[in-house]
Amino acid sequence: MGSLWAPPGRPSRPDGAGALRAPQTREAILPLLAETFREHGYEGASLSAISRRTGLGKGSLYHFFPGGKEEMAACVLTEIEAWFEARMFRPLREDPDPAAALRAMLAETDGYFRSGRRICLVGAFALSTTRDAFARRIDAYFAAWRDAVAAALARGGVAEARALDLAEETVTAIQGALVTASALQDPGLFGRTLARLALRLAAALGEGAGRPT
Amino acid sequence: MGSLWAPPGRPSRPDGAGALRAPQTREAILPLLAETFREHGYEGASLSAISRRTGLGKGSLYHFFPGGKEEMAACVLTEIEAWFEARMFRPLREDPDPAAALRAMLAETDGYFRSGRRICLVGAFALSTTRDAFARRIDAYFAAWRDAVAAALARGGVAEARALDLAEETVTAIQGALVTASALQDPGLFGRTLARLALRLAAALGEGAGRPT
DNA sequence: ATGCCAGTTTACCGATCGGTACAGAAGAGG
DNA sequence: CCTCTTCTGTACCGATCGGTAAACTGGCAT
Numbered sequence: 001m002g003s004l005w006a007p008p009g010r011p012s013r014p015d016g017a018g019a020l021r022a023p024q025t026r027e028a029i030l031p032l033l034a035e036t037f038r039e040h041g042y043e044g045a046s047l048s049a050i051s052r053r054t055g056l057g058k059g060s061l062y063h064f065f066p067g068g069k070e071e072m073a074a075c076v077l078t079e080i081e082a083w084f085e086a087r088m089f090r091p092l093r094e095d096p097d098p099a100a101a102l103r104a105m106l107a108e109t110d111g112y113f114r115s116g117r118r119i120c121l122v123g124a125f126a127l128s129t130t131r132d133a134f135a136r137r138i139d140a141y142f143a144a145w146r147d148a149v150a151a152a153l154a155r156g157g158v159a160e161a162r163a164l165d166l167a168e169e170t171v172t173a174i175q176g177a178l179v180t181a182s183a184l185q186d187p188g189l190f191g192r193t194l195a196r197l198a199l200r201l202a203a204a205l206g207e208g209a210g211r212p213t
Numbered sequence: 214m215g216s217l218w219a220p221p222g223r224p225s226r227p228d229g230a231g232a233l234r235a236p237q238t239r240e241a242i243l244p245l246l247a248e249t250f251r252e253h254g255y256e257g258a259s260l261s262a263i264s265r266r267t268g269l270g271k272g273s274l275y276h277f278f279p280g281g282k283e284e285m286a287a288c289v290l291t292e293i294e295a296w297f298e299a300r301m302f303r304p305l306r307e308d309p310d311p312a313a314a315l316r317a318m319l320a321e322t323d324g325y326f327r328s329g330r331r332i333c334l335v336g337a338f339a340l341s342t343t344r345d346a347f348a349r350r351i352d353a354y355f356a357a358w359r360d361a362v363a364a365a366l367a368r369g370g371v372a373e374a375r376a377l378d379l380a381e382e383t384v385t386a387i388q389g390a391l392v393t394a395s396a397l398q399d400p401g402l403f404g405r406t407l408a409r410l411a412l413r414l415a416a417a418l419g420e421g422a423g424r425p426t
Numbered sequence: 427a428t429g430c431c432a433g434t435t436t437a438c439c440g441a442t443c444g445g446t447a448c449a450g451a452a453g454a455g456g
Numbered sequence: 457c458c459t460c461t462t463c464t465g466t467a468c469c470g471a472t473c474g475g476t477a478a479a480c481t482g483g484c485a486t
Contacts, residue, residue: 056433056434057434057435058435058436059434059435059436060433060435063433063434
C-alpha cells in the first residue's frame with residue numbers, strides 16, 4: 001500500500017528555497033512548526049498534525065528536534081525573538097529618526113500579523129498554562145517590545161514616564177487587536193487600531209519636542 | 214482476567230471527606246469548569262483534569278453533561294454571556310446615566326478579571342482553532358460588548374461614528390491588557406489600562422455634550 | 427566497492443485521550 | 457420494608473497521545 005504514494009526518489013536539493021517538498025533543515029521547518037502552533041496552540045498541536053504540516057515523519061522530526069515538541073516550540077520562539085529583535089526592536093532603539101522607526105514598527109506589525117489574520121504565538125502561549133514552560137521568554141518578549149517603543153519615544157523627546165506609559169499602551173493595543181480581530185473575523189479592526197496608535201505616537205512626539213533645533 | 218479480584222459491591226464511602234462535598238447541580242459545577250478551561254484552554258482541559266477540579270467522576274460529569282466536553286464548554290459560555298449581559302451590557306444600554314454606566318463597566322471589568330490575574334475565556338477560545346466550534350458565540354460576545362459601550366457613549370452625546378470607534382478601542386484595550394498582564398505577570402498593567410480608558414471615555418463624553426442643561 | 431552517515435521509514439511502547447456501559451449507592455415516597 | 461429515580465464509581469473501549477528503537481535509504485568520500 002504505502003509503496004504507491006511514497007516517492008522513492010527524493011531530490012535532495014541543497015538549496016532550501018523550495019517549500020514544495022519536505023524541507024530538510026531546521027530553519028526551513030520552523031515556519032511550518034510556527035504556523036501549526038499558532039493554529040492549535042502548544043497542547044493542541046499534536047505530533048501527527050506537525051507531521052502532516054511539515055511532511056516529515058516522526059523519525060525525521062525527532063532527528064531535527066531530539067527534545068520533541070518542547071524543543072520545537074523553543075526553537076520557534078527563538079526564531080520569533082530574533083525576527084522581532086532585528087526588524088523592530090533594534091531599529092526602535094537605534095534608528096536616528098525615532099518617529100520614522102515608530103512608523104516602520106507599525107508597518108512591520110501590520111505585515112507580520114497579516115493585518116490581524118495571524119495571531120501572536122507568544123501572546124497565545126501567555127494565556128494558557130503553556131506559559132509556565134516558557135515564562136521567562138514570554139515575559140522578555142513583551143518587555144523588550146515595550147521598552148524598545150519607550151526608548152524610541154524617549155529619544156524623540158517624550159518624557160520618560162510618559163514614554164513608558166504610551167509604549168505599554170501600544171503593545172497592549174496591538175495584542176488586543178489580534179484577539180478581537182480573530183474573534184470578530186474583522187480584519188479592518190487591526191488596521192484601525194494601528195492607525196489610532198500612529199496618531200497617538202505622532203502626537204506625543206509632536207508635543208514632547210517643541211521645535212527641533 | 215479481572216473477574217477474579219473484581220469486588221462486586223464496592224461500598225463507596227458515604228462521606229469520607231466531609232469538608233467540601235462535590236457540587237451536585239450543573240450551576241454549581243460551571244464555575245469550576247470555567248476555571249479549568251481558563252487554565253488549560255479547551256483542548257488542554259482533559260476530562261481527568263476536569264474530574265480532579267470538580268471532584269466528580271466521569272459518570273457524574275456525563276450525567277450532568279451528556280454532550281461531554283463540548284457541552285460543558287457551551288454551558289460555560291452561556292453562563293458567561295448571561296453574566297456580562299446582566300452586569301455590563303444591559304446597564305450600558307439602559308442606565309439613565311451613561312457616564313456612570315461606563316464607569317461601572319470598567320469597575321466590573323476589573324472585578325471580573327481579578328485585576329488582570331484572570332483571563333478572558335472567550336478571548337482565549339478566539340485565538341486557537343477552538344474558535345471554529347464556537348465561532349458565532351465568540352463573535353456575538355465581543356460585538357455585544359462593543360455595541361453596548363457604543364450605545365452608552367451615543368446616549369451620552371458622542372457622535373455615532375466616534376462612539377463606535379471608541380468602543381472598539383475600549384474592548385480591544387481590555388483584551389490586550391489581559392494578554393500582556395498575563396505575559397508580564399504585572400497586575401498593575403491592567404489597572405493602568407482601565408484608568409486610561411476611564412479618562413478617554415470621560416473626555417469623549419465631556420466634548421460630546423457641551424453643557425448639561 | 428565499500429563503509430560511513432545524515433535522513434527516513436516503520437513498527438512499536440505505555441499512557442492518556444474522550445466517551446460508554448452498567449452495577450451499585452443514595453434519597454425520596456410510600 | 458420496598459421501589460423508583462437520581463447520582464456515582466469503575467471497568468472498559470478504540471483512538472490517539474508523545475516518544476523510542478531499529479532497520480533501512482541513498483549520497484559521498486575514500
